[in-house]
Amino acid sequence: MEILGSTFDDSVFSEARDRVSASLSSYNAKFCEPEWFCDSAALDTDDSLETQKVYKFRGDLAIRQGNYQKALDAYSSCLLWIADNNLTIRRDVLEGMARCCTKLGQRDRALDLADLLSKEASNTSHLTSLLLLKVSIYQHFGAVGAKMSSLQQLCSLLPFNPWHWFSLGQTCLQLLESNTTTGSISSKRCETTEKQVSEETEEQEEEAAELREDRVWLKACTCYIRTRLLLRILRQQQSSFVLQRSESVLQITEEALQQLNPREATLQALTEVMSEDLIPEKMREDYQDGESLTSVCLQSFRERWWDKILLTGVLATDGTRTDTKS
Known part of the structure; x- marks a missing residue:
């Protein structure tokens, strides 16, 4: 057989085919669990950004595994390492904490975290995420009026x-x-002042009317x-x-x-x-x-x-x- 001016014996191709079709020997690769990527050794660093990433990853992983207490602990640790100007990650972590608290039955803490997010909302995307979070909280605890x-x-x-x-x-x-x-x-918790109690009573009466x-x-x-x-x-x-x-x-x-x-x-x-x-x-x-709330x-x-x-x-x-x- 002649290819590009060179002559090759068919036996060469036969030998090549044999090598290609030969079965591979067994190969036991090490399976890396997700936890491997956030091993404790990864926290042995002075880099606050890397530490924040590890805790955030741990929280996200624990949520996927359904371990909400572990996720809440990881998010709480992550929050301590987030820079003041990193508002996006901060909001993400706070929302994750609120959802964990909801799953763990911690209604008041979940609502406190939602209130904290509401103070930091600066555009319609933030407010939309916040309201969807509140809907999920009220849904979980059977607060029908507040959900509506x-x-x-x-x-x-x-x-x-x-x-x-x-x-x-x-x-x-x-x-x-x-x-x-x-x-x-x-949807509101009880307050102590007479004015707040009066306002809440009026709100309850209005909600009762709306739930007729x-x-x-x-x-x-x-x-x-x-x-x-x-x-x-x-x-x-x-x-x-x-x-x-x-x-x-x-x-x-x-x-x-x-x-x-x-x-x-x-x-x-x-x-x-x-x-x-x-x-x-x-x-x-x-x-x-994304539009500014002020507009x-x-x-x-x-x-x-x-x-x-x-x-x-x-x-x-x-x-x-x-x-x-x-």
Whole structure:
């Protein structure tokens, strides 16, 4: 055989093939557990950044393993080594600590850490993460009123995000189905001064009113209608699995509205109110992630939508029909 002017015997290629096809002898490589990368020896350093990284890695690893006390200890140690100007890592660690405290049943400490994060929030991304954290805390401890309040704040902060509206609607529907709408659960801890006690009492009374069955039913209808409106607008810009998810949630939304069974006049009134601000140009420009909070004029859920819903009068004409279909 001649290749590029040189002549090779076929036996050369035969020998090469034999060498390639020969089976490899067994090879027992050392398997390195994740803990190997954060061995105690790694902490024997004066470099605060390296020490911080090791503790952070230990915390993240412990969470993945479901060891929340170990993760909390590692995050607490990590916090001591974080530079004052490293706000991103600090927020990440504080959130990790709050989630660990939640899993460990330490409600007050989890809320204290959330309060600390709220003081350091400087943009809408920070506030969104904080509210999602609070939702998970309240969900874990069964604080339904406080969870709904945080979801409403998310809807006010990001009014064109259908998933927050859908979550709020699902929470309302679950309340109706479980018949837990009596009483209220305040998201605040008890304070000692007379003024604070008075303010908390008023807040509890307001939450109790909002958790009445007819109002929860109306809010569920409102949220599902808003979800449907947003998904129908956004799906024109979606493709692949995102579109599949939207179609799936749309189906769930339609089924929920059938279960809630509002009158046609109620559907029309709620749709009119909830579509007033759905202007394409406004949806592209308002409340962009990362925007400074100082430039965000954040109206409350009540001011922006709920008061208008109540003024339609549908609660009086249709609110007594809260016997949702099973």
